[in-house]
Amino acid sequence: MSEEVKLMKGNEAIAHAAIRSGADGYFGYPITPQSEVMETLMAEKPWETTGMVVLQAESELAAINMVYGGACCGKAVMTSSSSPGISLKQEGISYCAGAELPCLILNVMRGGPGLGTIQPSQADYYQTCKGGGHGDYRLIVLAPASVQEMADFVNLGFDLAFKYHNPAMILSDGVIGQMMEKVVLPPFRERRTEEQIRKQEPWAAQGRTPDRARNVITSLEMDPVVMEQRNLKLQAKYAEIEANEVRYETINCEDADYLMVAFGSMARIAQKAIDLAKEEGIKLGLLRPITLWPFPSKAIAEAAKGKKGVLVAEINAGQMIDDVKLAVNCSLPVEHFGRLGGIVPSPEEVVAAIKEKLM
Amino acid sequence: MDVNEIIKPENLVYRKPTLLNDNTMHYCPGCSHGVAHKLVAEIIEEMGMMENTIAVSPVGCAVFAYNYIDVDWIQAAHGRAPAVATAAKRLNPHKLVFTYQGDGDLAAIGTAETIHACNRGENITIIFINNGIYGMTGGQMAPTTLEGMVTVTCPFGRKPELNGYPLHIGELLAKLKGTCYVTRQSVHTPAAIRKTKKAIMKGFENSMNKKGTSVIEIVSTCNTGWKMSPDKANVWMEENMFAEYPMGDLKNE
Amino acid sequence: MTHEIIIAGFGGQGVLSMGKILAYSGIMEGKEVTWMPAYGPEQRGGTANVTVILSDERISSPVLNAYDVAIVLNQPSLDKFESKVKPGGILIYDSYGITNPPTRTDIECYCIDATQISNEMNNSKAFNMIVMGGLLKLRPMVTMDSVVLGLKKSLPERHHKLIPANEAAIKVGMERIEKVER
Numbered sequence: 001m002s003e004e005v006k007l008m009k010g011n012e013a014i015a016h017a018a019i020r021s022g023a024d025g026y027f028g029y030p031i032t033p034q035s036e037v038m039e040t041l042m043a044e045k046p047w048e049t050t051g052m053v054v055l056q057a058e059s060e061l062a063a064i065n066m067v068y069g070g071a072c073c074g075k076a077v078m079t080s081s082s083s084p085g086i087s088l089k090q091e092g093i094s095y096c097a098g099a100e101l102p103c104l105i106l107n108v109m110r111g112g113p114g115l116g117t118i119q120p121s122q123a124d125y126y127q128t129c130k131g132g133g134h135g136d137y138r139l140i141v142l143a144p145a146s147v148q149e150m151a152d153f154v155n156l157g158f159d160l161a162f163k164y165h166n167p168a169m170i171l172s173d174g175v176i177g178q179m180m181e182k183v184v185l186p187p188f189r190e191r192r193t194e195e196q197i198r199k200q201e202p203w204a205a206q207g208r209t210p211d212r213a214r215n216v217i218t219s220l221e222m223d224p225v226v227m228e229q230r231n232l233k234l235q236a237k238y239a240e241i242e243a244n245e246v247r248y249e250t251i252n253c254e255d256a257d258y259l260m261v262a263f264g265s266m267a268r269i270a271q272k273a274i275d276l277a278k279e280e281g282i283k284l285g286l287l288r289p290i291t292l293w294p295f296p297s298k299a300i301a302e303a304a305k306g307k308k309g310v311l312v313a314e315i316n317a318g319q320m321i322d323d324v325k326l327a328v329n330c331s332l333p334v335e336h337f338g339r340l341g342g343i344v345p346s347p348e349e350v351v352a353a354i355k356e357k358l359m
Numbered sequence: 360m361d362v363n364e365i366i367k368p369e370n371l372v373y374r375k376p377t378l379l380n381d382n383t384m385h386y387c388p389g390c391s392h393g394v395a396h397k398l399v400a401e402i403i404e405e406m407g408m409m410e411n412t413i414a415v416s417p418v419g420c421a422v423f424a425y426n427y428i429d430v431d432w433i434q435a436a437h438g439r440a441p442a443v444a445t446a447a448k449r450l451n452p453h454k455l456v457f458t459y460q461g462d463g464d465l466a467a468i469g470t471a472e473t474i475h476a477c478n479r480g481e482n483i484t485i486i487f488i489n490n491g492i493y494g495m496t497g498g499q500m501a502p503t504t505l506e507g508m509v510t511v512t513c514p515f516g517r518k519p520e521l522n523g524y525p526l527h528i529g530e531l532l533a534k535l536k537g538t539c540y541v542t543r544q545s546v547h548t549p550a551a552i553r554k555t556k557k558a559i560m561k562g563f564e565n566s567m568n569k570k571g572t573s574v575i576e577i578v579s580t581c582n583t584g585w586k587m588s589p590d591k592a593n594v595w596m597e598e599n600m601f602a603e604y605p606m607g608d609l610k611n612e
Numbered sequence: 613m614t615h616e617i618i619i620a621g622f623g624g625q626g627v628l629s630m631g632k633i634l635a636y637s638g639i640m641e642g643k644e645v646t647w648m649p650a651y652g653p654e655q656r657g658g659t660a661n662v663t664v665i666l667s668d669e670r671i672s673s674p675v676l677n678a679y680d681v682a683i684v685l686n687q688p689s690l691d692k693f694e695s696k697v698k699p700g701g702i703l704i705y706d707s708y709g710i711t712n713p714p715t716r717t718d719i720e721c722y723c724i725d726a727t728q729i730s731n732e733m734n735n736s737k738a739f740n741m742i743v744m745g746g747l748l749k750l751r752p753m754v755t756m757d758s759v760v761l762g763l764k765k766s767l768p769e770r771h772h773k774l775i776p777a778n779e780a781a782i783k784v785g786m787e788r789i790e791k792v793e794r
Contacts, residue, residue, distance in 0.1 A: 007636050007645065007765070025450050033651055053449045058475035062442040065435065065472070069443030072433040073413065075450045095436050118652050179674050180632065180647035182639055194451075205431035205447070207411045207454055216425040218416075218434035271672035346677030 003184045010150040010176040013183050014080065014106055015040035017154035018052070022189035023104075024075035025053040027066035029085060032118040033174040034108035037080045050191055060085040064092030064105075071101035072217040074197040074204030076158050080106035082174075083124050084115060086132075093167055094133025098219025100234070102161035104154065105139075106170045108177035111342035119342025120174030122264060125319035128171050129293045136231055138238045140168040140245065141292040143263040147181035149290075155186055164241055171292060173315065175265035175344060246299070247290035253303045256285030258358055261300060261324050262313040263289050265344070270313050272347035273354075282354065292320070297327035309333040309358035313350055316340065333358060376400040378409060378429045385423055389589025391579030392421055394546040395488060398556050399459070400428045402563060412455045413447045415440045417469075419461035420494040438469025441476030444483045448566075455563055457484040462503040463493045466528040470502075473528070480537030480571035484562035487529070487574060490581040491600060498584035502526040505603050510584070525603055529576045533609035539571035541609040545578045545601075547593045570612075578604050613668055615753050616676055618693055620661035621685025626740030629766070631662035634744065637754040637762030638666040646674040659688055666753055681751060683743060685726075687711060704746055704789070713792070721792040722750060729788055730781075737774075738781035745785020756782070 008016070015037050018026060028038040038056060046052035057063035063079045070077035081089060086107045096103055107128065111121035128141050140160045142153045150172060157168040198206050208214045221227040249267075252274055253259065262270040267288040274284045287303045289296050304310055309332055312321040318336040325334050337353035339345040379400040386392045403412050412430040416422055418437035425432035435443040440458035448456040465473050465487050476483065492510055493499040499512040503525055507516040517525075533541040540562060544555040555577060562573030578600050582592035617634070621627045628649055635645040648663045663679075665671050681702045684690040690705055691712070697703050699718045707713070708727035724746035730739040748754065754762070759782065763775050 005639055007632070007639055007647070025446060027446060053446075055445070055449060057442065058471055061439065062445075062472050062475065065439035065442035066446035068435070068439070069415070069433060069446035070450050072443070073447050073450055075446075077446065077450070091436055092439070099434075174651070175648065175675060178649060178651045180635060180645075181671075181674075182645060205413050205433050206451070207409070207413060208429065208431045209410050214425070214429045214431055216432045216434065218425065218432075220422060220434055265675070268671075269673040269675060272676075273673075275672065344675045346675065347673050348677050 003187065005182050005184055007180050008147065008183055009036055009178055009180050010144070010147045010172060011036035011108065011178070012040045013147045013151040013185070014154060014170070015044065016185050017151040018078060019044060019046040019050055020186050020188045021155045021158055022050070022076060022191045023052055023078055023158070024191055025055070025066075025070045025077040027055050027057050027063040027070070027077065027079050029057050029060045029063050029081065031082045031085045033110060033120070033177050034080050034082045034106065036177075037106065052191065060088035061092065064089035067103050067105070068092050068096055068099075068101065071096060071103040072099070072205045074201030074206060076102070076162070076192070078104035078106070080108065082108045082110045083112050083121070086124065086127070090127075090133035093139070094135055094137060095219050096167045097133070097137035097139065098135060099217050100165040101167065101217070102158070102165050103167050104157045104161055104170070105167060106172065109171065109173040111340070117342035118174070120265060120315060120344050121340075121342060122173055122266060122314050123316040123319070123340075124171065125292065125314065125316060128169055129295070129323075137234065138166070138241070138293055140164065140166055140241060141171050142168065143171050143290060143292050144176055145264050145267045145288060147176070147179065147183045150176060151183050151185055155189070160245060164237055166237065166241070171264070173265050242294040245291060246294045246296045248296040248299050249288045249290060250299070250303060251286040251288070253285035253287060255283060257283045257308050258285070258354055259304050259307045259310045260284055260286045260313055260350070261289070261310060261320070262286065263292060263320065266313050266315055269345060269347050270350055273350035276347050277351045277354065280351070282351070284354065295323050295327070297323065300324055300327040301329070304328045304332055307332060309335065311350070311354055311358060312336050313345070313353070314338045315344060376404050378404045380427060380429050382426050384427060386420065387583040389580060389582040389592060390420070391490065391546050391577065392488065394552060395486065395555075395577055395579070396424060396427050398546070398552065398559055399486065402556065402560050403428075403430060403455070406455075406560070406563060408455045408563070411453065413451065415444045415447065415456070415458040417458065417460040417464040418495075419464050421459050421461060421488065422495070424459050438464050438467070439472055440464065441469065441472040441481070441483070441485065445476050445479070445481045448481055448483050452482070455566060457486060457563065457566070459486045460488070461494070462487070462489045462491065462501045466502040466526050470528070474532070474535070477532045477572045477574065478535045478537045480539075482566045482569045482571065484559070484566050484573045484575065486559065486562075487576045488579050489576050489604065490579040490584070491525075492581050492584040494581045494584050498581075502528070503604075505599055527604070529574065529604070529609050532574050537571050538574060538610060539565050539612045540573040541576070542574070542611070543576040543578060543604055543606055543609060545596070545606060547580065547596060576604070578606070614671075615666045615681065615751060616679050617664045617681045617683065618661060618676070618679045618696065619664065619683045620659065620689035620693055623660045625660070625685050626737070627660045627685065628662050630740035630744050631664045632766050633759065633762050634664050634666070634754070636766045637758040640758040640761040640765075641754055643668060644671045646671050648674040659686070661689065681747065683747060685743065690714060702750055704743070704750070706743070717794065721794075722746065722789050723792050724785060724789045726785065729784060733781070733784070735777065735781070738777065741778045741781035742785035742788070745782035746789035748782065749786040749789050
């Protein structure tokens with residue numbers, strides 16, 4: 001039976017997809033522009049159907065540490081927030097990465113710095129892809145560009161998180177969170193039973209059985225020799241993720257003189273710019289990274305070959321451009337276009353930037 | 360008589376709980392943690408809860424509690440143990456979930472998580488070691504440090520005008536509707552140990568019977584941080600700590 | 613065929629819900645749709661607007677700078693969006709409270725006195741459906757059947773009894789929209 005096409009906000013799609021993904025728990029704290037996630041979950045009452053726990057925490061700190069606690073038990077748990085709240089969660093995210101815990105975090109980005117604005121932004125690219133919390137760690141970062149991808153990336157995020165025992169983040173923004181589009185929700189997946197969790201996640205804190213030693217979930221290790229080994233193991237895992245999990249989309253790249261690189265909502269705007277530019281005889285292509293980490297460096301280098309220049313369009317002051325420059329290694333001009341402070345650029349501005357900066 | 364003739368099962372009058380393993384403890388001689396750990400291990404064993412226990416350790420001296428008690432452990436970020444335990448319990452409602460925290464962890468950096476977990480009436484037990492000082496980091500002032508008490512960050516004694524007053528977190532938590540049992544005990548005499556054991560057991564039973572949050576405050580010594588011999592620390596605790604933090608139930612519903 | 617529409621007015625006029633009903637009606641015909649609101653405190657009391665796109669093809673940007681149709685339901689919205697209508701496009705406004713009517717001559721302007729009509733109908737809640745009727749008269753982008761289905765989808769079940777009244781309001785709007793000749 002094919003699922004019904006529904007119209008809903010990106011934030012609502014996340015909530016419905018979470019229930020259907022077999023998630024065990026959601027822990028959140030209200031912040032615009034993502035509050036519909038928890039509002040929708042509370043209205044849906046999944047504890048009466050799938051048994052999923054939904055809890056409003058007293059702070060973002062508490063919420064991410066509830067995620068930590070749930071993940072330690074081998075449960076599929078998630079949280080969501082927006083930029084200032086994600087800053088507060090960084091300690092817990094680092095702990096999750098350090099303890100190699102699978103979990104899912106949604107950031108519906110708004111403009112900063114500080115309390116900033118509630119309007120859309122992509123200014124948390126550095127925070128998400130270059131650290132955020134302390135220590136040498138990586139998050140698996142998925143950047144949805146549609147409401148459908150918001151729904152789809154819940155399952156994908158959980159699957160990657162459990163495959164690699166690593167936190168995954170869906171890096172969205174106010175445009176994708178607040179807009180409504182058609183969406184077909186993913187089919188229901190069963191929540192795992194305690195027996196399944198004990199079997200599939202033998203590392204988890206589920207209560208020690210006599211046949212094994214105690215499980216201790218911690219990121220702490222006082223012996224630097226052992227701690228270095230733990231770090232090297234993390235790095236080996238990250239290398240494996242980089243080798244296996246790069247995802248991206250290309251639009252019109254073969255037939256283009258100029259390449260644009262943009263993610264999330266900005267990629268949608270850049271796509272419209274391709275059409276507008278075509279009317280003026282300018283041939284643009286777009287590479288949209290779907291995973292921001294691992295970053296599609298090779299694909300960008302390939303797509304940039306033979307082009308006259310690259311425009312990196314981001315709703316920030318220039319963050320992903322660093323990775324694009326590294327990818328093409330100074331082989332052609334790479335310029336940035338962005339708007340700040342919660343202003344969402346128009347497709348016309350993107351075309352103007354191509355003309356001004358690259359032609 | 361040869362020692363091996365004495366050590367026979369039929370002569371056994373006391374043994375270490377099996378869940379307390381043989382790892383050498385990092386705690387200082389005279390520290391209260393060792394006794395408190397033994398009680399926890401003993402109770403879990405007596406209740407037959409090993410396979411269904413999830414313990415949460417803090418940041419502080421007890422961060423390594425997981426090295427000594429052979430149950431599954433989650434080591435939480437500083438102050439966040441009640442939030443961690445909240446999720447562990449809500450997602451595993453039939454399991455025994457408890458936190459083991461010190462005064463800096465529970466009553467300073469983690470005050471919000473402590474109050475809100477208690478206010479929600481999470482079905483967890485919080486074991487709270489109150490020794491009025493930060494032991495792990497080298498004897499700094501804690502929220503529960505007594506007025507006039509000397510620590511390395513109040514070297515001339517705690518002054519209310521600079522540092523505020525000793526925080527009675529137990530009394531605060533007893534006011535919350537979500538707590539069912541808040542008690543203050545100690546482990547410095549055999550009688551006190553027996554009472555504390557009963558208190559922890561009651562807390563664990565409350566958790567399993569979904570009665571709400573139980574808080575077992577154990578007023579403890581930190582003879583190293585206090586710069587005293589273990590004996591003197593016990594006397595000093597009775598004279599000074601007990602005066603500020605009187606023993607007994609603050610709430611028992 | 614693609615319709616790029618901005619609907620703007622005061623919060624409480626049903627701007628966002630009109631956009632939602634339009635989008636749902638589009639889905640009923642298998643179209644691609646996006647609905648992008650200006651969100652935040654503006655939703656209550658202040659100005660509200662929503663960009664709705666209906667298309668037979670995959671929609672790229674949900675955020676636009678130029679529109680085929682602008683529906684402006686107060687003076688600030690008219691001031692803000694008149695210049696954003698594509699040449700040859702349509703501007704629809706309610707003359708109630710409008711002191712400075714549109715001036716562009718390269719677009720078609722239409723007036724729908726929905727405030728007055730809804731008062732006549734003694735149903736202020738019909739306001740946004742009257743406006744939508746006007747829009748559908750000029751640009752029949754979805755059929756009435758689809759709109760009824762769209763209403764069913766976007767309204768909670770307890771409000772389904774109001775669907776006939778909404779349908780009637782749409783029909784009134786279709787009859788009462790007038791071209792502004794200059």
